[in-house]
Amino acid sequence: MIINYCIAKLNKFLASQVKRPSVRYWNEPQKEDKSRDGENTGEAAVQQDRRAKKRKQKDETSKSDPFPGSAPIPKDRLQKFKRKDKITKPPRHYRKLKQVITRSEEASDLALKQAARFDLLLPEDAGFLEGDEDEDTCTISQEDIAEAVDITSGAKYFNLKLTQFGPYRVDYSKTGRLLLLGGRRGHLACFDWQTKQLMCEINVMESISDVKWLHTDSMFAVAQKQWLYVYDSNGIELHCIRKFNDVLRMQFLPYHFLLATASATSFLQYLDVSTGKEVAAICTKTGRLDVMCQNPHNAIIHLGHSNGTVTLWSPNQKEALVKMLCHQGGVRSVAVDKMGNYMVTSGMDKKLKVFDIRALKPLTSYFLPAGASCLSLSQRGLLSAATGDVVQVYRDVWSTPVTKPYMAHRVRGSVWGLQFCPFEDVLGVGHGEGFTSMLVPGAGEPNFDGLDANPYRSAKQRQEWEVKALLEKIQPELISLDPTDLGRVDRATFEQRHQEKVQSLGFDPHAKEKFVPKFKKKGRSSAGAVERRKKQVAHVDQRVIKMFATSCRINK
């Protein structure tokens, strides 16, 4: 439609240039249409024809807009913002219902259309690397790319040679401005990686297993040898959390303000960063937990285990929501894409597998000769896999079977941490000899949400964002496998609800007390008398039970 529109405009322009009176702009696009795909646009063409006729009639009297109404919205864009299918309308006689439904449909239609229309305001587009005729993009070296691109982008490729305290874990802040490096041997540094401005650099004098930024740029958590520590961006220790011991991996859920930690003692713990309380501590009973990732779509934590399974956890349930057998050996790394559709795992069996985690089905499986130790997915869906000291980047692992990587780069020392920088075409690699910032064209999301994660925000904006984010904090109870569960009617039966209540309270609030006959003197509390008195009440209880049973049946 848009193309037609453009062509028509162009033709109009041409016609006005050449001044040919007989040629009309509405005659041209139809031919184009028919030649391109006659079947699909035939109807549209007919319609246009009719419109043209109408226009012809009208043009005699006055000049009017040749394209009346609002501009059409492309279908794919509509599809992008679509939430759920419409339901069939109720029969006519449910007037009120019909009215409510039509209103809500109208509203959601408007919302959909507006969102699709305003998608136009996201002007940036992601680029990608393109090789020459018979040149593989994976053979292009980082130096070449850095030379070819502009200076600012070229400066984003750099190496930090930190041989003393490696290997390094890496974490970018949510906006992608700040970088946090945690060396295995206690080296901790955070800096603005674009300006290379160091904010703090300390040595915690303990081994560090993982580092993670918290909700703002001013706080980060460090999993040290024994406890979990929180530092501010000046390197001042804010907290030492003794409840969290032997933490190996951490994930921060930004909208829930939860720090999820996986420990060597097979505990998965959740710390609410806004209140400082431990939300949940789950014993997974699966041994050492050193593979962890989060699903950004529904805030579910994925853990990889040595028996080849990947388990999915929420803080609300003591058992794994889902347990998938993914590999024959142990799982070495897990990554989930931004939309929460795909999960990529790599295992000891040197395989790289892609799963559709909505359907929990395997999609594709690749064999990597060296096996991937670290995986990371970018915002645009590029997959980086570290095999030994080589970092490979793949494009479109789930949609089309890939035979060779999109990019590859060799770093010094084995890779320990790997993360794509948000909103930048940069991949940060922490390895035994320091840190390497790689250029990966097409990795980052080109359009950022200024109200969510704005890389260019000022201090004032950051403060405002923090307040708003805290106000909009999602409670941990709302974490579930399907985030749309909240918008669903609870279909539990009365019995189920009662059971849950009993379980949560520890006693049955509706239970009737057992009748204990009062003790009476003068020999009236003889066993026989007591039994008689009990019998007098017995039929009442019977009736209550019967009533309850019937009510249950009715509820069912």
Next chain:
Amino acid sequence: MAKVSKIRKSKKRSKVAGSSSKKPPVVYDDEQEEDVCGAEEDVSSEEDDGEDERKRQKLLEAIGALGGKRKHALAERSEAAVHMSEFSMTADDEADLSDLIGTIEKTPAATAQTKKHLKNLQRSKNTVECPLSKQENERIQRDVAFQKAALEVSRWQSIITQNQRAEQLVFPLNQEPSGPKPIEQVVMGWEARTPLEKEIFSLLAANKQPILDAVLTPAEEASVKAMDLEQVKIRRAERQKARALQSYYEAKARRERKIKSKKYHKVQNKAKRKEFVKQFEELVKTDPAAALEELDKMERARMQERMSLKHQNSGKWAKSKAIMAKYDEGARKAMQQQLEVNKDLTQKLVTSLSKEEEEEGEGNTDMLPDFVNDAEFKQDSSNPWMRGRLSEDPTEMELKDTMDVTAEGASAVTKEAEEEEGSEAEGTEEDALLREFDSRRKQRQDQESDTSAVIVNDGDDGVEEDQVTEDKVAEISDEEEEGLSEFTRMYRGIGKSLEKDAGSKDGSAELEEGLMRIRSVDDVDLLPQETPTEPQQAPTPQHQKSAEQQPSRSRKRKKGIELREVLTKETKVIKVPLAPTVTDSEEKLDQRVLIEEAFAGDDVISDFAREKRKREDEGKPKVIDLTLPGWGEWGGLGLKPSKRKRRRFRIRTEVPPPRKDQHLPSVIISEKRNSAITPHQVSSLPFPFENPAQFESSIRTPLGRTWNTERTVKKMTKPRVVTQLGAIIEPMADEQLLKGKKKVSARRRSRNTKTRTQPAK
């Protein structure tokens, strides 16, 4: 009443009489009937056997007298008597219409019309029913009144429902949208609605007033020419005098208002009252409608008095007086007076006019300012003859004369005149614009109708698109289902094999064996394949894939169990340009991996399968056996409880719904309900919804600013009722009703046009 009954009887009678004239009457059961018969026959004077008849009648009479009550019959005019019937009838007899008609026909004095009328009456068969009883009558009246009222109220029904269903109501209701409006709309929207406006327009047209802008109208020009200096001077003098008088009057009124003497005011009030009574009486004679209105006003004043706490000795002043009343005569009197005033004011109005006049004496002091207003109005119009009202002047002069007598009428007229002037000025401008934009309006209307048609077309497009997408979705789901069914078949195969070897160790070993073999074969197949044919593969990966699949498929058939398919899809070996340099740690790790691959791999799958089976078993319904051997029958060694008993005491729990991971062999999904979310969920379906799907779809779109554009948020969260701050919300007027009807009809019309356009497309 009596008449009616007579008429009814007369019909019967007439029938009977008709028959009797032809045939001799057979049986007479009623005494009266016979009387009548006899009377009629007298009148008709066709007496063949008249004598016999009379005799017979007398005989019958005698018989009748013998039995029942003593009948006091009046004699006929045959002999002298005190009580003599006028129409040869006894007092007990009832007159019949037919009797009367018979005589009328003969009398020439009766007009043909009355005769005809009577004949019609006689001929009409249906009787007139007797009037209803008082209660019934009242009930019917009430019914009718109720129906009328219901009709009146039901006229509002449509507007009420419309407002109830409206997405948003903005009070006050008939508010014009704020903000600047395009001038065309303003001009086009205006039309002469009220009778006054219409009258003004007709007057303007009649007086040849310019509707387009002009300095002077022809009439004005003529008047300017016609007026000479003398006349102008006289007029001016008159005006000056009037103005002076008015100022005097105003000054006087001001002075009087300031006087504090009670007595003076009493006298004054009395005088005023008298004046008012006089006026009212005059009004009653000249204009009863106005008098009625006056009465109404009084009634309203009374109502107000009844509502308020005035004069009820409940105020601050009254309370203070009440304390003083014990000692102070004056205070007592004042209180008494107050109460009297209250009594006077709240007294029920009696229909006689004279009483109300007295009551209302105080309230009607506001008539005087009307006169003043009038005078001021005249001051405003500094040059009255330049305003083009020449033709109206004489009438106004007349009004002026009468004004002194009846102030009200005059004020009303002056008001009218004011309005006239105002609207006239507007009229001249607006008419000009009206004509200018009339054509434009038409044009625009045409355009609108066109665009609406186009919009309809667009909507249909959307529908078609939707259908297309639905079809696609259906296709996709079909495909998925096929895949699923394949999967289930495979999984069933596994299950069977597992069941066969109950120990499951052997089975797992077998499974593992199969798996390893497949993989190794695959690797062997794949690895050499890819190295030579790499350049070809790159462009056509799919082709290569299909080539791969064919041999593997044949292999599958041999084995029967497709675990490889279940656990892993076929793997693709990726060629990496940079071979990884293996570090020491990696090497160690690799060795370990190798060892694990060699020994632990089988455990992985079989452990998982075992766990899954365990979970499935947990979820399966358990049978509880509560039979007690020897209870109710003989027990002991070798004796089993009877089958009936066992069946009776075995409790089966319900079969749970199928597991979610039924078709996913490599997945265990927890069946536990997530109860953490339940407090936040809607637990019962809200009112208009019939099923959860409807409700869920209605809340599927979020409302927040994070997910929507600003306009959408505003649209979706707009309040149901909006009231303007400080604005008075009036009850709806009748005009609203008419407007609503118009709107509805317009909408219906537009809908009709839409439906007309749809098939055309």
